[in-house]
Amino acid sequence: MSSAAKDAAAAAERSPELTSRLGYLLKHAQLRLAELTAAALEPFGVNGRELAVLMVLAEGEPASQQEAARRLGIDRTSMVAFLDALEEKGLVERHPHAHDRRRNVVELTTAGRETMRAARRAGDEAERRFLAPLGRTAGAALKESLLALIESKG
Amino acid sequence: MSSAAKDAAAAAERSPELTSRLGYLLKHAQLRLAELTAAALEPFGVNGRELAVLMVLAEGEPASQQEAARRLGIDRTSMVAFLDALEEKGLVERHPHAHDRRRNVVELTTAGRETMRAARRAGDEAERRFLAPLGRTAGAALKESLLALIESKG
């Protein structure tokens, strides 16, 4: 992991042509943030993806696995593995749906709710630290711009 | 591929908690750009990574594969596969180093130079289209912010 130091040390010799390309910038910004986030979440025993699952589950009524996957923007088959892991950690529970036995209703356990809240605080803090060099305004502008890009057109 | 339409259709139902997190924004911005870039480069028979390799090689002849990898910020072992593919397409050539037979000097062929120029124009155009919704100023600000984030601290 901690390739942050190595990356930074090597970054000096990177081709400037390259570092001006948006693809490179997005990729490496994501990598750096992922490193920070991973370190911040490590004490809570969940990774960034699992935290996202917990957040989605906490957000509305208990949902089927498929609906949760839709809200997360991931595949239904990927959700299976996430829930397997989270269930094994005692953070979520699968219950059969009352009126549709095909479905699993997925709920956070008490431990799941607590872990979610704590991990989320840590994740937000990591994001804040990551954005700190930009200052408040530029940081917010960055997020707005990214959101606009994602939601534009089709 | 072309999951762009599907993504956009599904994006409406995404959790707002989620879409406000920087990790999500960076990841999906990168995905969308990658799709556009892949489509733009497809006529030239190279993908985004191969174009990046070509650009680094064009920038100055690296004295070894390892040096090229360093300038690209990738692993030396990954460079082997990239050069295998590019060599097979006739875009680069490996020559033994004059004074150190451990090294390969990697050169662009004429076809490689032409492909690089054309693919690069197409890639830049894709980036421009991707950034278009933001307008000139915000687009430039986005890139500056990302660069600042990547280069900050260690």
Place this chain on the structure above:
DNA sequence: GTTCAATCATCAGCGATACTGACAATCAGG
């Protein structure tokens, strides 16, 4: 000169990510 650590390119293998396709169970409509 010989020996030895370091460097280079290469290859096999692994781990993470995220998909497709197939499957059985279940539901809803006619």
Place this chain on the structure above:
DNA sequence: CCTGATTGTCAGTATCGCTGATGATTGAAC
């Protein structure tokens, strides 16, 4: 009932980028 769609699951696949080992070569110490 039948049929077609939906749900959760699993196996298989593809991509990406790494680690570790190997063999060739180099440079330097002795």
